Amino acid sequence: MPERSTRGAGPLVVVGDVLLDVDIVGTSSRLCPDAPVPVVEQAEERPRPGGAGLAALLAAAGGREVVLVTALADDDAGRRLRAMLERHLEVAAFHLHGGTPRKLRIRSGGQSVARLDAGEGQALDGPVGPRVTDAIAGAGSVLVSDYGRGVTRHRAVRSLLGELAADVPVVWDPHPRGAPPVPGVRLLTPNEEEAARLAAADGAEISGFGLSAAGRRGRHLGRAWGIGGVAVTLGSDGALLCDGSEAPFLAPAEPARGDSCGAGDSFAAGAAGALADGRALTAAVTEGVRWASEFVRAGAAAGLSARLTETGTARLVPERGEDARDVVERVRRAGGTVVATGGCFDLLHAGHVDLLQRARRLGDCLVVCVNSDASVRRRKGPTRPVTPAADRVRVLEALSDVDAAVVFDDDTPAPLLERLRPDVWVKGADYAGTALPEAETVRAHGGEIVLLPLLEGRSTTRLLSTTKGNAS
Known part of the structure; x- marks a missing residue:
């Protein structure tokens, strides 16, 4: 009408x-x-x-x-x-x-x-x-x-x-x-x-x-x-x-x-x-x-x-970039366990989903720290990412196991983790034996690092390589 x-x-x-x-x-x-x-x-x-x-x-x-x-x-x-x-x-x-x-x-x-x-x-x-x-x-x-x-x-x-x-x-x-x-x-x-x-x-x-x-x-x-x-x-x-x-x-x-x-x-x-x-x-x-x-x-x-x-402030509706902080504050006030993980998450696949599901079961919320486009390019080369950060965040936040996703521009998530201070920081088992640059930051605030098993044969690099081979 x-x-x-x-x-x-x-x-x-x-x-x-x-x-x-x-x-x-x-x-x-x-x-x-x-x-x-x-x-x-x-x-x-x-x-x-x-x-x-x-x-x-x-x-x-x-x-x-x-x-x-x-x-x-x-x-x-x-x-x-x-x-x-x-x-x-x-x-x-x-x-x-x-x-x-x-x-x-x-x-x-x-x-x-x-x-x-x-x-x-x-x-x-x-x-x-x-x-x-x-x-x-x-x-x-x-x-x-x-x-x-x-x-x-x-x-x-x-x-x-x-x-x-x-x-x-x-x-x-x-x-x-x-x-x-x-x-x-x-x-x-x-x-x-x-x-x-x-x-x-x-x-x-x-x-x-x-x-x-x-x-x-x-x-x-x-x-x-x-x-x-x-x-x-x-x-x-x-x-x-x-x-x-x-x-x-x-x-x-x-x-x-x-x-x-x-x-x-x-x-x-x-x-x-x-x-x-x-x-x-x-x-x-x-x-x-x-x-x-x-x-x-x-x-x-x-x-x-x-x-x-x-704070006495009436600012109640969070800006998009504040969601992760608000989730962490809410869970921490309630005495819950804050779990975080991170990565590029370029071309989300079954391996990512499996890791996120397992990580969420470790606590009361899951915050995903996502590499910015510039950060991905520094790590993966000029042809990456395939998917821009805004789209990667939107896809991640659509998953029921993800409570919030936040983008960071540094080479490591350590500065972001200094602010979030998770109780548990999750990485894939492929990092076993690797010195993680963010480990000291996580443990300085009483957090622990946990490695979770990965689904075999699933990776964004392998998917892109297969796609390129089929196209040629």
Whole structure:
């Protein structure tokens, strides 16, 4: 369907409920003597904004001007939230009745051990003040992040959103306990469970799961609420856009392992930003999936907590060259084992795949250090590489056993390994008896070098030689 024009001059306004999320992160090696529960030691508190606050922070981290419209209580949690948010974006808040909602997760080894919820604050009808009114009226685009705490049910807020939806793109991230979207919403972004519950609440009996069920529920919600685009997010499978076309559009997710908490907020923020820039629904959904994948790869909500605690920065979406570092930091924070290997990987073959599979089994992540084009030429001669570095990295990162790939330009990977500091450095058995120039760097930081067996008769040089012989 044709896209409506966008006003586009104002900021992205995020409207919704804010929560204070706190991760208590530590290590655990024993059980409590009086109950079969783990003892979490060396615990560190990592607070962050949750709900609409997370969505707004993610949008601001992408370099966009953002205003957050929400309800805040005048309590310790509310003041902490305001202080964290106002460092990165404008906050226009009205009164929240009751305590600020708080969610506390106790985590060890990359897993949640327990979660405690507190604070039952609600945004009740009443005056919102000129700051809130002006913020919504001046929006160039809107992301509604509903967490069922009353902001989207507030009469004044709904009235302002309803007046705006005809002129600017509105993305509505719904909640089963929240309010229905106002007329004119451009894109609805429920996850699978939310889509099922919302459709059931509307009287639709749609059974099943997976793409087929998601498509039927998305189409039903679009018809029921008069919304041109419904993107049902499918976790690691991406997002399915139902926009009235004969067949829905699937935006597949990039491979990303890790904590997915907050990925839905990241998806909605990415999609809202793309619509604000005048892009089509399919492009917006694709951009949202990319944001969510990179958010998970960078450590997701736990990574955000660490960044806010350690640096105070809102830079959450990693640049392409930062993925390896982010993976290593996430695994190391969780107490896992970092494995790395390296090479040219020119013309990826079965021998490479076998080595990477074996290497990944040695730890909790695998980072591949890839020789740059110039580095390959110095090692292999002027006719190499056959495949440029960007393509080699893309192929490697498409493998399920590779968590990240990073290019280095030096003659040896030692400078890169000085930064990554892997626990295990993997080489092929053909290096047995060879003095590795990077060995001292690996062992200086407590790492170990492991040689793995190779598949016989597989090598890029041999493949190229065979190809050249056949061509002649």
